[in-house]
Amino acid sequence: MRAKINKIFGKMEDSTKESPNNAVEQEQNSTAETIENNAQVAEENGASNTEESELPQADSSPTARLEEQLAELNDKYLRLFSDFDNYRKRTAKERIELAKTAGEDFFKAVLPVLDDFERGLKAMNEAADVNALKEGVDLIYNKLNNTLTAKGLEPLTSIGNTFDADIHEAITNIPAPSEDMKGKVIDEVERGYALNGKVIRYAKVIVGN
Numbered sequence: 001m002r003a004k005i006n007k008i009f010g011k012m013e014d015s016t017k018e019s020p021n022n023a024v025e026q027e028q029n030s031t032a033e034t035i036e037n038n039a040q041v042a043e044e045n046g047a048s049n050t051e052e053s054e055l056p057q058a059d060s061s062p063t064a065r066l067e068e069q070l071a072e073l074n075d076k077y078l079r080l081f082s083d084f085d086n087y088r089k090r091t092a093k094e095r096i097e098l099a100k101t102a103g104e105d106f107f108k109a110v111l112p113v114l115d116d117f118e119r120g121l122k123a124m125n126e127a128a129d130v131n132a133l134k135e136g137v138d139l140i141y142n143k144l145n146n147t148l149t150a151k152g153l154e155p156l157t158s159i160g161n162t163f164d165a166d167i168h169e170a171i172t173n174i175p176a177p178s179e180d181m182k183g184k185v186i187d188e189v190e191r192g193y194a195l196n197g198k199v200i201r202y203a204k205v206i207v208g209n
Contacts, residue, residue: 106151113144156192158185158203167192169202176208184208 120136127133156167162184163170171189176182185205192203 109147109151110144113140113147116140116143152196154194156194156199156203158188158192158205161185163205163207167194167199167203168205168207170207171204173207173209181208 117140120133120140123136124133158168168185169192174186176184176186184207185203186208187206188203189206190201190204192199193201
């Protein structure tokens with residue numbers, strides 16, 4: 001670089017040899033140094049620009065960011081939908097299996113009573129004592145009643161109570177035997193039952209009027 005600058009000012013130095021002037025020489029040297037410095041700065045700037053141009057430019061446009069967010073949300077949605085679909089299929093299968101075996105515990109509890117009935121039927125053909133047979137039937141009935149009560153079944157009391165449409169079904173009305181029995185249940189044709197507090201069969205009753 002300095003060789004080029006010296007060549008540029010070579011003629012100027014030759015033209016000033018015949019009449020040397022210190023002030024002129026200093027000015028020429030100063031000018032040469034300024035040009036050299038400017039050239040170095042230009043080279044540095046050029047190298048810096050080259051390095052910057054080589055660096056990858058990050059795509060920070062709003063459209064690209066939105067597309068990336070949309071892709072992430074779509075992926076999350078597909079995963080969530082897949083999980084929900086698997087859950088739906090699993091629960092549907094469980095409901096079907098539960099419906100098939102919903103009364104399993106109940107039937108297991110009632111089977112011993114059924115066994116007693118079968119033994120009672122066999123004994124009826126050979127029994128000579130009617131009282132013993134009646135006692136056996138009572139035992140089976142009590143066993144069945146206790147089993148059902150343990151499962152939450154309870155009978156509804158009706159006779160003598162005021163007619164209640166929430167638990168009673170009136171079959172017919174008859175004249176009340178007394179004034180205080182008007183609007184009350186006179187007789188019960190079929191007993192009503194509740195399961196765990198919910199009426200599962202209304203009592204069929206006769207009401208006094």
